[in-house]
Amino acid sequence: MEAISKKIKSSNLKVTPQRIAIYKALYETKSHPTAEMLYNDLKDNYPTMSIATVYKTLTAFKKAKLIQELNLNDSSFHYDINTDFHSHLICTCCKSIFDYDFSVFSEISEKIENETGFCVEHTQLYFYGKCGECQKQGNN
Amino acid sequence: MEAISKKIKSSNLKVTPQRIAIYKALYETKSHPTAEMLYNDLKDNYPTMSIATVYKTLTAFKKAKLIQELNLNDSSFHYDINTDFHSHLICTCCKSIFDYDFSVFSEISEKIENETGFCVEHTQLYFYGKCGECQKQGNN
DNA sequence: ATGCCTGCAAAGAATTTGCAGCTGT
């Protein structure tokens, strides 16, 4: 709790119950939720929470680089508390999103810079397919 | 021209002037345009072309795998006639989008499958940063 | 002849904005 407040404060953002709740929800889930999902999760415990606040908070967190935004082939953005370099495996069947650590990142970025002169600052690497579970169950 | 008609027909889509025009526009540009950009490019030569037709055509082409849709950190989808495996370098400064061929793809997919059991079918690999030109000019 | 396609306008969905009041620092 204290740690979350510090994180938020150190980005020059005011610490409010809503912001703590949103940060905490993202911190405690692996599901990479959308704004709507977060709102639905939180509104029971925070009856006055509005969807606009969720959007505004996510935008503020994103600008402060406390979180990252994922653009999957989906109608809404998803959010990830993990801003370290990693990629995402997205199951087209059950819609689960898995983190995948990618050790060769710096090599790839360097290769791109050497070959093209393009300086890589941030990546979004999405792998779409079927997770083990869905393959096992023969789902489509 | 003939080749485009064949491509469209072989996907069991009817060949219309609008579809040829949209396919041709995508084929002849490197700019990975949005629906809106395509519409603006085409409406002078096709005065009755509607934005709805552009969207419907792009959706049909996408389903037929004639094109691919890009989800950049942007308000609109971009479209790419190249459906072969490749990644995209996106300049956060001038907004240019460059294709980048990525020879190590099959290795990476195989690695993911071996390590996680996730079966990769399609990827979207985006590298955000600054292009050589913008670096040279000191742009932000 | 038939079913698919077009183009208009209206609807829909996700996100943003304006603003008045409130809260954190």
Next chain:
DNA sequence: ACAGCTGCAAATTCTTTGCAGGCAT
């Protein structure tokens, strides 16, 4: 005290849909 935050509602933006007429096969 003041700047920044919240929450409501309205606005905006992008995309989709319904439908009537038209065109490709």
